[in-house]
Amino acid sequence: MSVASPINLILLSLFVVLVYYHFRPKQAISLPRGPPPVVFRTYTPKTLIEFNGENDRPVYLAVRGRVFDVSPGRNFYGPGGPYENFAGRDASRGLAHQSFDVEMLTDDLSAPLDGLKDLDADQLENLQSWEDRFSEKYLVVGKLVAEGDPEAPKS
Amino acid sequence: MADQASLIEQVDAALSNVLADWNIYSTLFAGLLGAFALYSLFSSRDPDVHPFLLARQSTASPIRNSGESATYRCLETPYGFPLRSGLNVKDPGTPKYTAGRRGDLRDIWKAAVRGSLNPDGSASGKQGKIFTVLGKNSIEHSLSQLTQEMNVVGKELQKSDAKTVAVCLTDSVELLASIFAGSFYGYKTVIVPHNLPAETLSAHLLACKADALIAEAGSLDLSIVAKGNKQLDLVIWVAKYGNRHMDWHEVPEEVKGTLNALVWHELVEEHKDLAGMDVPEYDPTTPAPAVNTVWPSSSTSGRFIDFQSENLIAALAALGSALPRNQRFTPSDLVLSIDSLSRSYPLLQIMNALYSNASIALNSVAGENVDFALATLGISPTVIIASSQTMADYHERVMKPHTGPISSLGRWVQARTLDGGNMPSKNILSQISRVGPTAELSLNDLRLLCISHRVDADPSVRLTSEQLTELRIFTDARIVYALTGPGIAGAISQTNIFDYRCLSGLAHFGAPLSCTEITLTNVSENGGSDDLPEGQLTVAGPAVVDGKTTLPTRVRISNDNTVELI
Numbered sequence: 026m027s028v029a030s031p032i033n034l035i036l037l038s039l040f041v042v043l044v045y046y047h048f049r050p051k052q053a054i055s056l057p058r059g060p061p062p063v064v065f066r067t068y069t070p071k072t073l074i075e076f077n078g079e080n081d082r083p084v085y086l087a088v089r090g091r092v093f094d095v096s097p098g099r100n101f102y103g104p105g106g107p108y109e110n111f112a113g114r115d116a117s118r119g120l121a122h123q124s125f126d127v128e129m130l131t132d133d134l135s136a137p138l139d140g141l142k143d144l145d146a147d148q149l150e151n152l153q154s155w156e157d158r159f160s161e162k163y164l165v166v167g168k169l170v171a172e173g174d175p176e177a178p179k180s
Numbered sequence: 181m182a183d184q185a186s187l188i189e190q191v192d193a194a195l196s197n198v199l200a201d202w203n204i205y206s207t208l209f210a211g212l213l214g215a216f217a218l219y220s221l222f223s224s225r226d227p228d229v230h231p232f233l234l235a236r237q238s239t240a241s242p243i244r245n246s247g248e249s250a251t252y253r254c255l256e257t258p259y260g261f262p263l264r265s266g267l268n269v270k271d272p273g274t275p276k277y278t279a280g281r282r283g284d285l286r287d288i289w290k291a292a293v294r295g296s297l298n299p300d301g302s303a304s305g306k307q308g309k310i311f312t313v314l315g316k317n318s319i320e321h322s323l324s325q326l327t328q329e330m331n332v333v334g335k336e337l338q339k340s341d342a343k344t345v346a347v348c349l350t351d352s353v354e355l356l357a358s359i360f361a362g363s364f365y366g367y368k369t370v371i372v373p374h375n376l377p378a379e380t381l382s383a384h385l386l387a388c389k390a391d392a393l394i395a396e397a398g399s400l401d402l403s404i405v406a407k408g409n410k411q412l413d414l415v416i417w418v419a420k421y422g423n424r425h426m427d428w429h430e431v432p433e434e435v436k437g438t439l440n441a442l443v444w445h446e447l448v449e450e451h452k453d454l455a456g457m458d459v460p461e462y463d464p465t466t467p468a469p470a471v472n473t474v475w476p477s478s479s480t481s482g483r484f485i486d487f488q489s490e491n492l493i494a495a496l497a498a499l500g501s502a503l504p505r506n507q508r509f510t511p512s513d514l515v516l517s518i519d520s521l522s523r524s525y526p527l528l529q530i531m532n533a534l535y536s537n538a539s540i541a542l543n544s545v546a547g548e549n550v551d552f553a554l555a556t557l558g559i560s561p562t563v564i565i566a567s568s569q570t571m572a573d574y575h576e577r578v579m580k581p582h583t584g585p586i587s588s589l590g591r592w593v594q595a596r597t598l599d600g601g602n603m604p605s606k607n608i609l610s611q612i613s614r615v616g617p618t619a620e621l622s623l624n625d626l627r628l629l630c631i632s633h634r635v636d637a638d639p640s641v642r643l644t645s646e647q648l649t650e651l652r653i654f655t656d657a658r659i660v661y662a663l664t665g666p667g668i669a670g671a672i673s674q675t676n677i678f679d680y681r682c683l684s685g686l687a688h689f690g691a692p693l694s695c696t697e698i699t700l701t702n703v704s705e706n707g708g709s710d711d712l713p714e715g716q717l718t719v720a721g722p723a724v725v726d727g728k729t730t731l732p733t734r735v736r737i738s739n740d741n742t743v744e745l746i
Binding site (some may be wrong): 028030031032037040044046047050051056058059062064066079110162165166 | 198212240241244245553722
């Protein structure tokens with residue numbers, strides 16, 4: 026009768042392993058960090074045009090001075106999509122007229138922003154409903170001001 | 181084939197050799213092994229909360245301003261949802277589908293007097309109790325009796341046309357009654373900390389233009405206060421049991437005729453038949469008056485925080501909802517505050533207890549730095565509200581020196597359970613481990629410790645993660661640890677009640693409450709994307725006076741999206 030027989034050693038080491046697994050310090054779980062937040066910026070038509078979705082850049086469009094990040098809807102607003110003309114542009118007039126033609130955009134990027142003074146009540150309502158939909162679905166990532174506006178960032 | 185057979189034979193022989201040595205010790209070891217395996221199997225429980233919820237405790241907004249961090253909010257009210265702004269009170273008789281009211285302090289008192297509700301929504305008529313702890317004894321008060329006192333004093337103040345009433349009392353039922361009387365009888369309450377020198381008090385009264393003062397009889401020199409405050413025309417003295425026989429009506433010569441002195445218990449005695457014990461009727465659409473408190477700051481004697489009723493109610497609702505459903509205050513709870521009610525966190529937790537129909541206990545010595553053992557002597561509470569200074573002091577002075585080797589072993593085993601995400605259950609081991617450190621405490625029913633830390637308090641009283649773990653083990657209570665700041669009702673942020681993780685260094689302060697959102701300002705834009713955001717603490721939301729405030733403190737948002745002071 027001895028304590029230090031092989032069978033006893035085996036049983037004892039099994040016991041020690043079990044105790045270790047029961048009491049071993051547990052590593053706290055950490056989740057990977059989310060994407061860094063986008064910085065809210067002030068855009069002018071000239072800086073906004075870069076965000077037209079080409080070369081995998083994000084797709085932005087502006088409605089009445091608010092810049093929306095519509096990258097999740099790249100298939101519609103990005104290159105090749107039905108609304109691709111709006112990418113990187115002020116889309117207010119086009120949305121109000123329910124038209125996606127190039128004529129709806131302000132050609133001259135240095136010009137003041139489209140005042141939309143000539144729209145009728147139906148068109149304004151149309152625009153409002155688009156804007157509401159965008160606010161629901163997409164993130165506002167900045168505001169659009171005309172070139173030369175006091176708020177415009179100095180280049 | 182033969183080789184294989186011999187191999188098996190060899191193994192077989194070796195096995196039988198080993199087994200041949202089986203003796204009484206082997207049986208013993210095998211028994212131990214089996215018993216521990218069974219224990220390990222049956223003692224394993226699911227953690228109290230899913231570990232992922234602790235790994236990311238608040239949500240960050242997807243957008244930020246330049247020079248600022250993202251805005252952090254609790255998981256309850258993420259970005260894009262409205263912050264919690266009220267109690268959602270549903271008046272009887274309103275249709276079920278309507279949204280509830282935000283509520284105000286009057287609804288809290290009404291709910292407390294109504295008593296707890298049965299599961300079907302009918303009143304059971306069981307009110308919570310209010311205790312005053314005096315040393316080893318406690319005195320019980322009934323809520324209806326307190327309503328009566330509130331009515332008497334409220335009517336008296338209304339009669340003297342008081343607009344702003346300063347209340348300078350120790351934590352007592354009279355203090356509570358004065359605050360609630362203010363909400364029913366339409367005067368602004370200013371809670372001034374007690375034990376201030378008469379000059380400071382006088383300056384405070386002048387600053388808030390108080391036209392009435394409720395103070396403890398004999399605690400201050402009226403001539404100094406009256407000289408500096410011409411607008412003051414009524415003083416109500418609260419006399420302690422021992423000195424009620426004295427005549428407190430005397431006022432200094434120079435203000436005779438303009439200043440009137442009354443005594444609380446005489447007033448109540450005189451008018452109690454007229455006042456009635458019912459909660460006064462009120463129109464919930466009228467706004468409830470503000471409650472001001474004084475935030476102690478080191479430079480001067482303090483600054484006034486002008487809490488509107490909306491701020492308080494939002495914070496109260498958020499403090500209530502910050503606890504998971506099965507941990508909230510219930511009618512069977514007894515909530516003891518050993519931190520002064522002139523601070524908004526203890527005040528709102530006590531009101532939260534009243535609203536949940538729990539019993540409450542007040543201690544006249546309550547304050548930021550009290551002896552934990554002495555303050556909890558006369559009563560056996562289930563919830564204690566204390567300051568970080570009190571707890572840090574008690575841990576340092578009593579618990580740590582009294583932790584012997586046995587306590588340490590028990591502590592170590594229980595810390596493993598906490599690491600696994602479970603609160604250790606009461607057993608022999610836990611009893612042994614806490615005999616030393618908690619010898620002078622009588623906290624058998626304690627289940628929750630609410631600890632608050634002032635953002636500008638002495639950094640040495642900030643608790644470490646390890647201290648919180650030890651407090652959990654030794655008091656056998658869960659802990660919420662809140663960060664409070666000037667201008668924010670209740671707390672800025674509070675830890676998850678199930679967050680038992682023992683991290684290194686100073687403890688974090690959890691996620692923002694559902695009535696606040698945190699943005700860091702003055703954030704450096706030069707850091708890499710892996711750096712933790714670090715900057716000045718800006719708090720916004722319905723619990724914040726004027727909607728938004730920036731504190732001079734710098735904080736960090738750590739990897740699990742909790743707030744850390746730097």
